[in-house]
Amino acid sequence: MCLKAGEQAIALGQGHFGPLITQTLNLLGDFTEAEVGAVQRFLTDVRDAAQSRRHEERSPTGVLG
Numbered sequence: 633m634c635l636k637a638g639e640q641a642i643a644l645g646q647g648h649f650g651p652l653i654t655q656t657l658n659l660l661g662d663f664t665e666a667e668v669g670a671v672q673r674f675l676t677d678v679r680d681a682a683q684s685r686r687h688e689e690r691s692p693t694g695v696l697g
Contacts, residue, residue, distance in 0.1 A: 645653030
């Protein structure tokens with residue numbers, strides 16, 4: 633598994649986060665493949681949870697408590 637950021641993603645990241653995006657990408661170079669896989673799984677699960685929550689909030693029948 634390999635996480636990479638394309639040029640457009642890096643440019644957008646630098647515009648929003650400044651040098652943090654470059655430091656973040658450099659940090660990934662120190663992770664093992666298994667660690668990167670765990671990070672990717674975690675971020676994917678967080679994204680999916682946020683999307684699910686947003687869908688529930690927009691649903692006319694969704695009741696959040």
